[in-house]
Amino acid sequence: MAEEKKPTRKKIMATKEMGRIMADYYYELDSAVKNKDKKVAWCSSVGPAEVLRSMGFYVYFPENHSAMLGSKRLATDLIPYANAIGYSPEICSYLTADIGAYLKKFTPLSQAFERIESVPKPDVLVFNTNQCRDVQDWFGWFAHEFKAPLIGVHTHRGVKDVSKTHVKSIAAQMQEMIEPLEKISGNTFDKNELKKTLSLSRECSDLWKKVLDTAAAIPSPLTFFDGTIQMGPAVVLRGTQHAVDYYKLLLTELIERVKNHEGAVDDERFRLYWEGMPIWGRLRDHSELFAVQKTCVVASTYCNSWIFSAFDATDPFISMARAYTELFIVRSDEAKEKYLEKMIDFFKIDGMIYHDAKTCPNNSNSRYGMPQRLEEETGVPSLIINGDLNDLRCLSDEQTKTNIEAFIEQLEEKK
Numbered sequence: 001m002a003e004e005k006k007p008t009r010k011k012i013m014a015t016k017e018m019g020r021i022m023a024d025y026y027y028e029l030d031s032a033v034k035n036k037d038k039k040v041a042w043c044s045s046v047g048p049a050e051v052l053r054s055m056g057f058y059v060y061f062p063e064n065h066s067a068m069l070g071s072k073r074l075a076t077d078l079i080p081y082a083n084a085i086g087y088s089p090e091i092c093s094y095l096t097a098d099i100g101a102y103l104k105k106f107t108p109l110s111q112a113f114e115r116i117e118s119v120p121k122p123d124v125l126v127f128n129t130n131q132c133r134d135v136q137d138w139f140g141w142f143a144h145e146f147k148a149p150l151i152g153v154h155t156h157r158g159v160k161d162v163s164k165t166h167v168k169s170i171a172a173q174m175q176e177m178i179e180p181l182e183k184i185s186g187n188t189f190d191k192n193e194l195k196k197t198l199s200l201s202r203e204c205s206d207l208w209k210k211v212l213d214t215a216a217a218i219p220s221p222l223t224f225f226d227g228t229i230q231m232g233p234a235v236v237l238r239g240t241q242h243a244v245d246y247y248k249l250l251l252t253e254l255i256e257r258v259k260n261h262e263g264a265v266d267d268e269r270f271r272l273y274w275e276g277m278p279i280w281g282r283l284r285d286h287s288e289l290f291a292v293q294k295t296c297v298v299a300s301t302y303c304n305s306w307i308f309s310a311f312d313a314t315d316p317f318i319s320m321a322r323a324y325t326e327l328f329i330v331r332s333d334e335a336k337e338k339y340l341e342k343m344i345d346f347f348k349i350d351g352m353i354y355h356d357a358k359t360c361p362n363n364s365n366s367r368y369g370m371p372q373r374l375e376e377e378t379g380v381p382s383l384i385i386n387g388d389l390n391d392l393r394c395l396s397d398e399q400t401k402t403n404i405e406a407f408i409e410q411l412e413e414k415k
Helices: 013-033 051-052 060-072 075-083 093-103 134-146 166-178 178-185 190-215 224-230 232-236 241-259 280-292 316-326 333-346 372-377 397-414
Strands: 040-043 057-062 124-128 152-153 269-277 297-298 351-357 380-389
Touching: 013 040, 013 057, 013 166, 013 224, 013 241, 051 057, 051 190, 051 316, 057 166, 060 075, 060 093, 060 134, 060 280, 075 093, 075 280, 093 134, 093 224, 093 241, 093 297, 124 178, 134 152, 134 178, 152 166, 152 224, 166 316, 178 190, 190 232, 190 241, 190 297, 224 232, 224 280, 224 297, 232 241, 269 333, 280 397, 333 372, 351 372, 351 397, 372 380, 380 397
Parallel strands: 040 057, 040 124, 124 152, 269 297, 269 351, 351 380
Antiparallel strands: none
């Protein structure tokens, strides 16, 4: 019997440069704490990072740290330590893994980067509940632990159409942050600095969108699994020239792939859309599983979460408020379904994968009939897989594999 051919994972050459700038980012954070030459702000990943950067803070993103715990398959063993101090196994496994790691005095940063021994101690923690309430509890725990001030933006939820009322209320909350941040940073707020930072964020966002949009080509030059890696600078370096320069480099490489008809998956047959969080500890496994089936997961809502097309440096607070409230996760099911219909059409999608993440209901959109409604509206079939972003105890690898293989057989029959 012939041995099954193992799929080749096509490397994106620009990734080496991304590794370098990400390392520089973490070393600068570490240096800021050790030398006390600059204040450090913790920020939620789609929070008001631009305000913090413009005021001279080094900005650290705990969600990125927790995703590292998940991708290195460390989170599952750390979560119980947070459970032991009262956090339910049912809540965000980013939160529980990150607090568990802190309680165990462990960070994957020390494995990835020499000389880094711990996460950077915050001078202030700033969150935005546009993702979920969990970030408030998560940051609140660390604020108490480090005896550091906590500042939050409380976003509207289930928004169908983003109105002026929504935007004004969020903009006002961000403006109210300025006075306490001035006292903490020791710097006076400069609106021109905010405009410069926001302009860089907008440029980063536009380039990141162009990167992801290359997947509309047939065959697609990248996969959703590539996107989860390549999104790093869009998350932690948004508002810097480093991120802009990196995405110019990456975009050039992907455009060349499209020009040469070089697909991320050999002999691409089917194109899928991934709705929901990644399963960080299974990125490689799932990438290879789909590649064996000559199926490319071309796009996702998750990677698109760092596209902020509403950013406008001429009106920073209003445009930031709009951008951070237009996020998919904040919206009503009706607004989400309209968005997904556009994605299905743009990326020429054959099937939808919904990840029902056990500890992330806010990023799981398969629980209230959305897959069935969209399938009826578009004719595109869907599959729901059960798992979690970080807690691998919630995932059955065999069941996932069986279900995905059966789904692709269904697509073959339909085709």
